[in-house]
Amino acid sequence: METIMLVNEKQQQETQEPNLIYVDEKTGIPLIGLIHIGVIDRGSNLLQIRTSTVCNMNCIFCSTDAGVYSKQHKKNFLVDPEYVTKYIKEMVQLKQCDNIEINVDSVGEPSAYPYLQRLLENMKTIPEVKTVSMQTNGTLVTKEKIQAWEQAGLRRLNWSLHSLDPEKAKYLFGNHAYNLTRVEEMLKEVINSKIELNLTPVYLPGINDEEMIKIIQLAKKLNCRLSIQKYETYKYSRKENDAERLSWFKFYRQLEEWEKQFSIKLKCGPHDFNITRTKKIPLVFRKGDIIYADIKAPGWFPKEMVAASQNRAITIVDAKGNVGDRVKVKILSAENSIYLAKQL
């Protein structure tokens, strides 16, 4: 819990805790170009906003290997709310779209961000932002926060609920402190607010099949949205070895079976959330470009460094330089406004 204490107590930022990197204007780290913090454009009217890498849970299947027991991530990042707002405005201008959805997302837990309320309030000042949504594991939600978020204009909560069995929920969240009773109380509070509830369980075949059925029944009872997610594994994600990896075909076939069995819509796509394709923002660098960049901070993964060039952040993999060095790099990939490079 050490890291959570860190972000919950503002004065700890001033203590120069070496494993927490506070990113503001002074750091010179641009907030477009990184996967773990900043603003991400994947070519739709939805922009992902990532303001902190911290998570209070340790899901056994976590795609980002978040939490205090993370094997990969020894550093956490926390972004200044005014600084990220500046980049959201820049991104919105580049998008030339007047129907933007801001999705407060994270490689950790968005509701653990200590300046969340400020960020939400800031979004109200951007006329092109028509919708604000947020992902959450739900464990830090309180009645007061729901009221405050509602007043700040939060439209939708995408709520990760993976089991309605208390012990299985603790197991899946990798944390004995996961309190299902409390989570269920807060779900009811959301239902009674203006914020739309979208339950987003991850289906791990062989592990939480029965739980999916209970969650379907709960969604029907609460009359809320339900977007069951397919369990995915990645090189650095945590894995539940006893869970079957389904193909997309088998996953959708299972959703269809449940749709028929429970008379509920489960197959949903971007159009169900008014997400439309838009032009991507122009790339500043292309794959193969050789450029000079200034190293500004350690990276999210060990051996990585975060560098800056032309108002874009670049992750240097297998970096050899130190903070303050100007290095020559080759762009390895430039996709979805995210830049990866290797040092030459």
Ligand SMILES: C[S@@+](CC[C@H](N)C(=O)[O-])C[C@H]1O[C@@H](n2cnc3c(N)ncnc32)[C@H](O)[C@@H]1O
């Ligand atoms: C990395 S989490 C961050 C947001 C928040 N901490 C949460 O869990 O909702 C983003 C989303 O990915 C889902 N997720 C995590 N690991 C996954 C995996 N291995 N496969 C599919 N979805 C996953 C989570 O349930 C959540 O909906």
Ligand code: SF4
């Ligand atoms: S899935 Fe979300 S709640 Fe679970 S460990 Fe990962 S970031 Fe945290």
